[in-house]
Amino acid sequence: MKVFSVRELTTTLTVLLEREFPFCWVRGQVSTLSRPSSGHVYFTLKDEEAALNVVWFKHAQRRNEGGVDPLTGEWKEASGQDLARMLETGMEVICGGGLTVYGPRGQHQLVAEFVEDVGLGRLHLEFEALKRRFAGLGWFAQERKRPLPADPARVAVITSPTGAALQDFLRLAQSRGTGARIRVHSVLVQGDQAPGQIARAMQEANADNWAQVIVLIRGGGSLEDLWAFNTEAVAEAVFQSRLPVLAGIGHEVDTTLADMIADLRAATPSHAAQLLWPERRDLVQGIDLLEAALRRAMDRTLDSAVREFAALERQLTLLSPLQRLEARGQEVAALAARLGPAVLRRLEAAHLGLEAVAGGLVQAGEGAFTRQEQALARVELALEHLNPHAPLARGYSLATVLRTGRFLRSIRDVQPGDALTVLVADGMVQTRVESSAPGPLGEGASS
Amino acid sequence: MTQIPPRETFEARAARLKEVVAALEKPEVPLEEAVALYKEGLALARDCRQQLEQARHDVELLSRERQPEADQ
Known part of the structure; x- marks a missing residue:
C-alpha cells in the first residue's frame, strides 16, 4: 500500500484536476471578496451547499481588453476590467476558468478567465451564439457592404422621436450637407415591441423606395437596453434591406449585431450624421477652390491671348508699307551714321x-615773286645799261644812216656820200661819209 | 412633393462648375468660349455658395401607425 507524502498527493491531485477541468463554467454568489494592491481579485463562490475559492488574476481581467473579433472583423472594446471593479459581495456571477490546487494551503481553486454577471452573462452568451449564427450565414461579410451615397438628399431615419439620439443626429446634421429631406420613422428602441417595430420600419422604408439611405440610430445604454438591435428580427431586416443602412447604436464602446450587419457603422448617432453629410464649410471651400481654379484658368487664357495679339501686332506692323519705309529710313540713317564719320x-x-598744297602754293608763290622781283631788278639794271644815251656821256656817239634809218654799226652799212646823223651827249651832228675802211678792231667791232 | 430639392441642383451645379473649370483649363480654348465659360463658372460658384448659405434640412416625422402607401 502506497503512502503519499503530502506534497506527492497534492501534486497528483493537481495533475488530475488540471487534466479533468482545464476549463469549466461555474455559477455562484460572490463572498469574502478581497482586492489586494497587486490588482488580482480573490473571492469565494458560494451556494447553499458549498464554496469554491476563485482567483482572478490581473492579466485575465484584461483578457477582453480590445482586439479584433475574429467572427465579425470588428474591434471589441475591453469590458473585463469594469466588472473587476464593480464586483461586490452577494453578486451572482458565472466564472469560467481552469481548476488547480494551491499547494501551501492544500486547497483547490478556480483560476478565472472570465467572470460575468449572471443576467449579463446570459445575454453575453446569447449574443455570442447569435453572432456565431449570423457569421455562419455570412451576414457580416465585408463583400456585401455597400457604399453610402455621397451627400444624400433623402434620408430615412429609424429611431425614437423622443430620444437623445435623434436630437444629436439632427444637431450635427445642421452644419452639414446641402439641405436634405429627413424622414423619421418613429419606433420604440427598447422593450419587447422594439424589435418588431424596428424590423417593420426597415421594411417600410424599403417599400417606400424614397430614401437613398436608411439610418438606424439609438442612444447609449446597457446591453439589455440595446438588446433589440441584437435580435434576429432586426438583424435580418438590416441584412435584407435593399437600401444601404448606416447604423449608429449606443456609445462608442457599444456594439450590436445590427451595427455589424449594417453597410456602415457609426460610433454614435452624431457620428452617423458626420458620416452621412460633408461639412457645409468644406463644401463652401470646395466651391471656393473651384472658383479660384476658374479665375486662374481665365487669367492664363487672357495672358496667352494678350501675348498672341502682341505677336500678331508685331507681325502686322512688320508687314505695313509705312513700317517698311521706316525700316528703310532706319537703314539709311544707320548707313549715314556709319558713312558720316x-x-x-x-x-x-x-x-x-x-592746306598742305595751299601752303606749298603760297610758299612757291612767294618764292616765285621774289625771284621775279629779282629778275625785274636785273632787267631794270640791264635796261639801264641798254639806254643808248647813257654812253654818250662817256664820249661815245651814235650815228644813224639817214638813207636806211638804221644805227651805223659796220662799214658795210654805209656808202660814200651817205648822210649820217651823229648823236652826241649834248646834241646832233649832220655829216657825210667820205670813205670807209676796216678798223683795227676788225670784224664785228663797232664804231 | 415632386419639387426638386435645392441640393439636387447644387450637386448638378457643382458638377457643372467642375466641368467648366476643366474646360477652361484646356490650353486651346478660344477666347470667346473662354469668356463664356468664365461667366458661367462665376455664376455657378455664386449660386452654389448661396445655396449652401441657405441650406436647411427638412425633417418630417412619420407616425408609428402610418400606412406605408399613405405617404407617397
Missing part, C-alpha cells in the same frame, strides 16, 4: 592735303 575723315584728310 568716314566722309568726315576723308574730308579732313582732304582738307589737310589741301
Whole structure:
C-alpha cells in the first residue's frame, strides 16, 4: 500500500484536476471578496451547499481588453476590467476558468478567465451564439457592404422621436450637407415591441423606395437596453434591406449585431450624421477652390491671348508699307551714321592735303615773286645799261644812216656820200661819209 | 412633393462648375468660349455658395401607425 507524502498527493491531485477541468463554467454568489494592491481579485463562490475559492488574476481581467473579433472583423472594446471593479459581495456571477490546487494551503481553486454577471452573462452568451449564427450565414461579410451615397438628399431615419439620439443626429446634421429631406420613422428602441417595430420600419422604408439611405440610430445604454438591435428580427431586416443602412447604436464602446450587419457603422448617432453629410464649410471651400481654379484658368487664357495679339501686332506692323519705309529710313540713317564719320575723315584728310598744297602754293608763290622781283631788278639794271644815251656821256656817239634809218654799226652799212646823223651827249651832228675802211678792231667791232 | 430639392441642383451645379473649370483649363480654348465659360463658372460658384448659405434640412416625422402607401 502506497503512502503519499503530502506534497506527492497534492501534486497528483493537481495533475488530475488540471487534466479533468482545464476549463469549466461555474455559477455562484460572490463572498469574502478581497482586492489586494497587486490588482488580482480573490473571492469565494458560494451556494447553499458549498464554496469554491476563485482567483482572478490581473492579466485575465484584461483578457477582453480590445482586439479584433475574429467572427465579425470588428474591434471589441475591453469590458473585463469594469466588472473587476464593480464586483461586490452577494453578486451572482458565472466564472469560467481552469481548476488547480494551491499547494501551501492544500486547497483547490478556480483560476478565472472570465467572470460575468449572471443576467449579463446570459445575454453575453446569447449574443455570442447569435453572432456565431449570423457569421455562419455570412451576414457580416465585408463583400456585401455597400457604399453610402455621397451627400444624400433623402434620408430615412429609424429611431425614437423622443430620444437623445435623434436630437444629436439632427444637431450635427445642421452644419452639414446641402439641405436634405429627413424622414423619421418613429419606433420604440427598447422593450419587447422594439424589435418588431424596428424590423417593420426597415421594411417600410424599403417599400417606400424614397430614401437613398436608411439610418438606424439609438442612444447609449446597457446591453439589455440595446438588446433589440441584437435580435434576429432586426438583424435580418438590416441584412435584407435593399437600401444601404448606416447604423449608429449606443456609445462608442457599444456594439450590436445590427451595427455589424449594417453597410456602415457609426460610433454614435452624431457620428452617423458626420458620416452621412460633408461639412457645409468644406463644401463652401470646395466651391471656393473651384472658383479660384476658374479665375486662374481665365487669367492664363487672357495672358496667352494678350501675348498672341502682341505677336500678331508685331507681325502686322512688320508687314505695313509705312513700317517698311521706316525700316528703310532706319537703314539709311544707320548707313549715314556709319558713312558720316568716314566722309568726315576723308574730308579732313582732304582738307589737310589741301592746306598742305595751299601752303606749298603760297610758299612757291612767294618764292616765285621774289625771284621775279629779282629778275625785274636785273632787267631794270640791264635796261639801264641798254639806254643808248647813257654812253654818250662817256664820249661815245651814235650815228644813224639817214638813207636806211638804221644805227651805223659796220662799214658795210654805209656808202660814200651817205648822210649820217651823229648823236652826241649834248646834241646832233649832220655829216657825210667820205670813205670807209676796216678798223683795227676788225670784224664785228663797232664804231 | 415632386419639387426638386435645392441640393439636387447644387450637386448638378457643382458638377457643372467642375466641368467648366476643366474646360477652361484646356490650353486651346478660344477666347470667346473662354469668356463664356468664365461667366458661367462665376455664376455657378455664386449660386452654389448661396445655396449652401441657405441650406436647411427638412425633417418630417412619420407616425408609428402610418400606412406605408399613405405617404407617397
